Amino acid sequence: MTVAPEIFETSPEKLLTPVLSAFWDEPRSWTLETYLRHEGYQGVRKALAMSPDEVIAYVKDSGLRGRGGAGFPTGMKWQFIPQGDGKPHYLVVNADESEPGTCKDIPLLFANPHSLLEGMLIACYAIRCNRAFIYLRGETVPVLRRLHEAVREAYAAGYLGRNVLGSGLDVDITVHAGAGAYICGEETALLDSLEGRRGQPRLRPPFPAVAGLYACPTVVNNVESIASVPAILRRGKEWFRSMGSEKSPGFTLYSLSGHVASPGQYEAPLGVTLRQLLGMSGGMRPGHRLKFWTPGGSSTPLLTDEHLDVPLDYEAVGAAGSMLGTKALQCFDETTCVVRAVTRWTEFYAHESCGKCTPCREGTYWLVQLMRDIEAGKGRIPDLDKLADIADNINGKSFCALGDGAASPIFSSLKYFRAEYEQHVKGRGCPFDPAKSTVWADQSHPEVHV
Known part of the structure; x- marks a missing residue:
């Protein structure tokens, strides 16, 4: 169906809730000066007037859930960090945004990096941590430069370093640029990469909260999760719960x-x-x-x-x-060929598989072979059941969620568009005409397939 704006009773102004994006369109929105004009670093002042445990309880009561995909409660994750263990604690922010179709953390860091830094300060205070890391997708060089400048500004203004705001809290933040591996978006592979090793998922337990970075208690949070914390502290948990x-x-x-x-x-x-x-x-x-459509990137069922x-x-x-x-x-x-789209996604997951576990390493390879044959009109009807069988042997049986993400588009596209798969097989090629793009091709002209 075609969706037009006039069918809505609620105006966009009432639906949108600009908080993190409130001043993205301002000149030099990324600077400390602009951030301070918009109540910047007021949330951390409120947090420092509370005890660390009170801050954790406050974030937990707000109901904030992780914005990186799994939706795990942020306050609860902080609460898992053992106290009085005599070990250093670490905070790691996962900014390795590599999911196909996902583009929220990078714009946030580009336009408003200080919201993340303030959230990290609050989190460090809550989990009793003095060292934090931002693991950034390395290809985003402009964002890397702005993050470095934001960290420099925060140190110069006394928001980072020794005795933050006279509280006795010491916090140092390191910005680390990854090398472009999708697998490093998985939190334990990210930790291995941060330690200088090849990015591959770790066997759990132990979980990062017990033995994470350098085998010490570690909290790994998404950019948006941490950046949302200052507004919650500043405006109140009741305000946050009034939405959603x-x-x-x-x-x-x-x-x-x-x-x-x-x-x-x-x-x-x-x-x-x-x-x-x-x-x-x-x-x-x-x-x-x-x-x-996909609700959460290509790794979620369409x-x-x-x-x-x-x-x-x-x-x-x-x-x-x-x-x-x-x-x-x-x-x-309607101009999009489902088989072609799923084939491209499957090729991505096969390429990005770290190769550590057999189901993902071998399964994604065979999914690609079958999908390419079906798209090219070389497949057979039994191949559709074989696709589902291979995806089933990957889903829930691989070392990390990459395997599940590779299987999801296969399962869901077969569920909703099996007839389109069959048309590729029976018509010996893609039924979409790439020259016209919006119509079905004449099946008597297989040369339209690309």
């Missing part, structure tokens, strides 16, 4: 991309629907309709236009058969 749903409270950044009129970042309460977000963005591109009114929170999306993940809403119209 009971189990998924608060605001979040939705990355809307694909065949939409106005792609971009939309900060709204959890529980907003894709229909509402499309209304704010002008709908699908003129003359086209939504065919399928959904169709039947799910336009599913509330985008962790529970509702899960009940619909997918995952909210990183809230990367990739929207595809």
Whole structure:
């Protein structure tokens, strides 16, 4: 269906909740001066007036859930750090945003890096930590430069270093640029990479909260999770809980991309629907309709236009058969070949597999071979069941979630678009005409396949 903005009763101004993105459009939004003009570093002052345990309880009571994909309660993760163990504690921020379709942490760091630094200060105080790390996707050099400058500004102003704001708290932050491996977005592979080793997932237990970076208690949080903390401390947990749903409270950044009129970042309460977000963005591109979409990047099971009114929170999306993940809403119209899209995603996961476990290393390879054959019209009908069987042998049986992410597009695309797979097999090629892009090709002309 084609979604137009006039079908909505609620105005975009009432749906959007700009907090992290409130002043992204201001000149030099990334500077300390701009951040201070917008109540910057007021949350950490409130936190320092509380005890560390009170800060953890406050964040826990707010209901803030991790914004990196799993949705684990942030305060609870902080609470897992053992106290009085005599070991150094570490905070690691996962800024290795590599999920296909995901683009929220990088714009946030580019436009408002001090929100992350202030959140890290609060987290360090809460978990009794003096050393923190930001693991950034290394290809984003402009963001790396802005992060370095923000850290320099924070040190110069006394927000980092020795005796922060006269509290007796010492905090040092190191910005580390990764080398472009998708697997390093998995928290234990990230820790191995940060220690100078090849990025591969670790066997758990022990979990990072007990033995993480340098075998010491470590909290690993997503950028948006930590950056949301200062606003919660500054405005109150009740304010935060007034948005979203009971189990998924608060605001979040939705990355809307694909065949939409106005792609971009939309900060709204959890529980907003894709229909509402499309209304704010002008709908699908003129003359086209939504065919399928991903709620949280390519590693989450895809959904169709039947799910336009599913509330985008962790529970509702899960009940619909997918995952909210990183809230990367990739929207595809009727000109898109599902088989081609899933093949490209599968090739990505096969390429990015670290090779540590057999199901993922071998399974993604064979998925790619089958998908390429089907796309090229060389497949057979039994290959569709073989696809599902191989995906089943990967899903839940690999060392980390990369295997599950590779299997998800296979399962969901076969569920909703099996007929399209069969058309590729019976028609001996892709039924979409790449020259016209919007119509089905004449099956008597297989040369239209590319």
